[in-house]
Amino acid sequence: MSTEIAFELRQVRKVFPGRGGRRDAVVALDRLDLVVGVGEFVAVVGPSGCGKTTLIDLIAGFTRPTEGSITAGGQPVRSPGPDRVVVFQDHAVFPWYTALENVAYGLRRQGMGRDRARQCAREALNRMGLGKFVHAYPGTLSGGMRQRVALARALVLKPDILLLDEPFAALDAVTRVRLQDELVMLWQDCGWTVLFVTHNLAEAIYLADRVVVLDRPPTGLRKIKPIVLPRPRRRSDARLGEHAEHLKVLMGGCFDNADSEESVSAQHDNLG
Numbered sequence: 001m002s003t004e005i006a007f008e009l010r011q012v013r014k015v016f017p018g019r020g021g022r023r024d025a026v027v028a029l030d031r032l033d034l035v036v037g038v039g040e041f042v043a044v045v046g047p048s049g050c051g052k053t054t055l056i057d058l059i060a061g062f063t064r065p066t067e068g069s070i071t072a073g074g075q076p077v078r079s080p081g082p083d084r085v086v087v088f089q090d091h092a093v094f095p096w097y098t099a100l101e102n103v104a105y106g107l108r109r110q111g112m113g114r115d116r117a118r119q120c121a122r123e124a125l126n127r128m129g130l131g132k133f134v135h136a137y138p139g140t141l142s143g144g145m146r147q148r149v150a151l152a153r154a155l156v157l158k159p160d161i162l163l164l165d166e167p168f169a170a171l172d173a174v175t176r177v178r179l180q181d182e183l184v185m186l187w188q189d190c191g192w193t194v195l196f197v198t199h200n201l202a203e204a205i206y207l208a209d210r211v212v213v214l215d216r217p218p219t220g221l222r223k224i225k226p227i228v229l230p231r232p233r234r235r236s237d238a239r240l241g242e243h244a245e246h247l248k249v250l251m252g253g254c255f256d257n258a259d260s261e262e263s264v265s266a267q268h269d270n271l272g
């Protein structure tokens with residue numbers, strides 16, 4: 001693992017004000033510490049409402065923490081930036097643009113000329129196996145193909161940090177495992193730091209170097225579990241199942257919470 005830090009959250013708290021003021025305010029994250037090294041693949045699991053999407057939004061810079069600090073590449077995160085790209089479960093592509101136009105869109109927004117942007121987009125779509133579908137509209141593509149377009153959009157932007165919010169949740173099982181493997185290959189080729197939110201423990205363990213187990217506040221961070229298994233991983237590897245059993249126990253709450261939290265300094269030590 002790299003000793004360089006890709007992004008870091010310190011004592012991050014996010015409170016959404018309720019309609020009735022403070023009384024029904026929602027604490028989405030509370031005192032969260034997380035340090036992720038450059039090039040790491042980190043998965044985040046936890047029950048619905050524990051703040052996984054909020055975590056992605058904060059790192060992306062879509063929203064600001066109520067308290068605490070977030071840095072990416074050593075700089076405070078104050079707004080979205082080209083170093084951080086998000087891939088969502090759906091709504092990730094514009095239905096009124098072709099696959100090519102969708103992928104070229106971000107590059108055009110960054111000021112790249114039309115022809116160059118389209119060339120880069122074509123290369124990314126080729127890489128994602130969609131070379132024959134560059135002029136197709138998302139509505140005519142399968143769910144898996146649409147997510148490939150979304151990944152191609154991320155690919156062309158060459159981010160340092162890729163944030164994925166349940167990107168494969170809506171896909172059938174066969175497409176899902178295929179895209180998991182394609183994502184791992186892209187991650188290895190591109191040197192991204194990845195934060196991957198999922199409800200699927202097997203997916204988290206298969207993909208990640210470390211799995212962050214979140215719970216709803218006030219519990220928050222339950223555990224950061226390293227998955228020390230060689231790559232390429234085999235889905236038939238019994239050790240994946242052992243890790244999954246362990247995580248299920250953690251998520252069931254059958255452990256000493258205080259004992260399992262990992263402080264920022266311990267996370268720094270682990271990066272070293």
Ligand SMILES: Nc1ncnc2c1ncn2[C@@H]1O[C@H](COP(=O)(O)OP(=O)(O)OP(=O)(O)O)[C@@H](O)[C@H]1O
Nearest residue numbers: 016017026027028047048049050051052053054055
């Ligand atoms: N814009 C918002 N305004 C008010 N409350 C919000 C807002 N966004 C999120 N919340 C609340 O913050 C908490 C965390 O939400 P978040 O979407 O981050 O959880 P999650 O772990 O991603 O959930 P899921 O697994 O169901 O997607 C929830 O209680 C949610 O209702």
